[in-house]
Amino acid sequence: MTKKEWPIWEVFIRSKNGLEHRHAGSLHAADAEMALENARDVYTRRQEGVSLWVVESKHIVATNPAENGEIFEPAADKAYRHPTFYVLPEELKHM
Numbered sequence: 494m495t496k497k498e499w500p501i502w503e504v505f506i507r508s509k510n511g512l513e514h515r516h517a518g519s520l521h522a523a524d525a526e527m528a529l530e531n532a533r534d535v536y537t538r539r540q541e542g543v544s545l546w547v548v549e550s551k552h553i554v555a556t557n558p559a560e561n562g563e564i565f566e567p568a569a570d571k572a573y574r575h576p577t578f579y580v581l582p583e584e585l586k587h588m
Contacts, residue, residue, distance in 0.1 A: 499521040499522055499523050500522070500549050500550065500551065501519050501520070501549070501550040502519065502520055502521070502525075502528040502531075502532070502547045502548065502549055502550065503516060503518075503519055503547070503548050503549075503550055503553060504516070504517045504518050504519065504520060504528075504532040504535075504536055504545065504546070504547055505545070505546040505547075506532075506536055506537065506541060506542040506544070506545055506546075507542060507543055507544040507545075508541060508542055508543070509543060510543055511586070514544065517532075517536045518535075518536060519550065520532060520535060522547075525547060525549075528549075529545060529547050532545050532547050
């Protein structure tokens with residue numbers, strides 16, 4: 494496999510324990526091990542993260558923006574799923 498044929502991998506970084514992973518970017522790599530090593534070298538040079546995920550792009554399935562109404566509107570009438578009426582204690586972080 495030549496470098497031009499290497500698949501694209503999406504890189505996700507968790508900056509601190511307890512926080513979610515966020516998409517950091519993409520890179521080409523021959524396999525998962527190489528993708529992790531490259532992600533570490535490219536995206537965590539300044540010790541920005543505590544955890545890395547790499548996912549081959551072909552395995553990511555996304556919604557179609559043209560169909561957002563069908564997918565997201567049914568949740569709009571379920572206010573009980575959004576606990577905005579609860580008061581959270583000060584010591585509760587990252588919620």
